[in-house]
Amino acid sequence: DIQLTQSPSSVSASVGDRVTITCRASQSISTWLAWYQQKPGKAPKLLIHSASILQSGVPSRFSGSGSGTHFIITISSLQPEDFATYYCQQSDRFPLTFGGGTQVEVK
Amino acid sequence: QVTLKESGPALVKPTETLTLTCTFSGFSLSSSGMRLSWIRQPPGQPLEWLARIDWDDDKFYTTSLKDRLHISKDTSKNQVVLTMTNMAPGDTATYYCALYGVLSYAFDFWGQGTPVTVSS
Numbered sequence: 001d002i003q004l005t006q007s008p009s010s011v012s013a014s015v016g017d018r019v020t021i022t023c024r025a026s027q028s029i030s031t032w033l034a035w036y037q038q039k040p041g042k043a044p045k046l047l048i049h050s051a052s053i054l055q056s057g058v059p060s061r062f063s064g065s066g067s068g069t070h071f072i073i074t075i076s077s078l079q080p081e082d083f084a085t086y087y088c089q090q091s092d093r094f095p096l097t098f099g100g101g102t103q104v105e106v107k
Numbered sequence: 108q109v110t111l112k113e114s115g116p117a118l119v120k121p122t123e124t125l126t127l128t129c130t131f132s133g134f135s136l137s138s139s140g141m142r143l144s145w146i147r148q149p150p151g152q153p154l155e156w157l158a159r160i161d162w163d164d165d166k167f168y169t170t171s172l173k174d175r176l177h178i179s180k181d182t183s184k185n186q187v188v189l190t191m192t193n194m195a196p197g198d199t200a201t202y203y204c205a206l207y208g209v210l211s212y213a214f215d216f217w218g219q220g221t222p223v224t225v226s227s
Contacts, residue, residue, distance in 0.1 A: 001170055034213035036154075043203055043217035044154065050212050087154055091212055095169040096144070096156040 129204030
């Protein structure tokens, strides 16, 4: 199974900060990577797919990059509604897997 | 518009079989390219993909649970059913159904989730 390792597991930040989260795959997954945002008690919301393609309706302050085994999601200027947990997920091969999550907290 | 909703028992006893139903609207699972998955999340834990069924009835399961899971679809009822046998306290989680690959190569649409507790 492909393991996805996210770092950091949590980050404390303030509104306006630039936040970067990394996801590393245990083997190459090309660009078969998505990022989701999840708020407490809610289902995840798709932000980015194919490593760098912003889902329709997602603010442009979110961006993704990477290929192979190293991926990054960046929030260019953190907004109050962005405090949440973020997950990466690979679709290169079965079983589909998720990363362990990164919680973005208020500093 | 696409909607998905999970239903099933909120409480099951250890060793029992869990049956969850995902009822959807806004698409047909018999249409080419449609793929529906079940995903779970134990309290305070990350997401875990469980199973997927495709429009052509292909089925895929997570490695660690494949002997306990079965996924099926009823296209006439717009439902997908997941059964999980021999439930244990460690299976306590919120269970989601999600649609893959409609607008992207990812889980585009999610249900609200249904919480399941395993306890005697």
